[in-house]
Amino acid sequence: MIPPHDLTPTDSVDVDASIEDLPRVAEWLAGLAERDGWTDRMRFGLDLSLEEALTNVISYGFEGLPQAPRIRVDYFRLPEGHAGLRIVDNGIAFDPLSVAEPEVAESVDSARIGGHGVQLMRHFLTDLAYERAGDVNLFTLVAAPMGED
Secondary structure (H helix, E strand, O other): OOOOOOOOOOEEEEEOOOHHHHHHHHHHHHHHHHHHOOOHHHHHHHHHHHHHHHHHHHHHOOOOOOOOOOEEEEEEEOHHHOEEEEEEEOOOOOOHHHOOOOOOOOOOOOOOOOOOHHHHHHHHOOEEEEEEEOOEEEEEEEEOOOOOO
16 A cells, blocks of 8 residues: 555655654654554554664765755555655665565574665565655555554
8 A cells, every 4th residue: 555656745754864863753753653543563663664764775875976865754644544654865776675685594693784674674564665756766664553552
């Protein structure tokens, strides 16, 4: 249930291209969760996924680019209690869904650090979508109110 491009966001927040801005974004998200009555699983999944995605955009999305970074998160209240977030940025074109899932390690000592973000998102969310539209990346995360809290 990916929101269509012409759907007006219920709310939006501009994000500074700095890891230090993530707590402010998390507070914004917590306010949406409280206001709209998300389940604990929805809140956890969207919070974890948004932080992971924004960390990657901030850390890697603007390397070597001359333009000033622009990052925005749009929130969509969707039918049947679903909640959608769309990260919009003018960084390097990159489809996070195209990255292969990491191999399962034989032990903790042999485990590779990093590369597990999309795998976690797929576990906690019901839909993920990426699109490059003009000079912006659109990465959409959708959670559904499944199960009991």
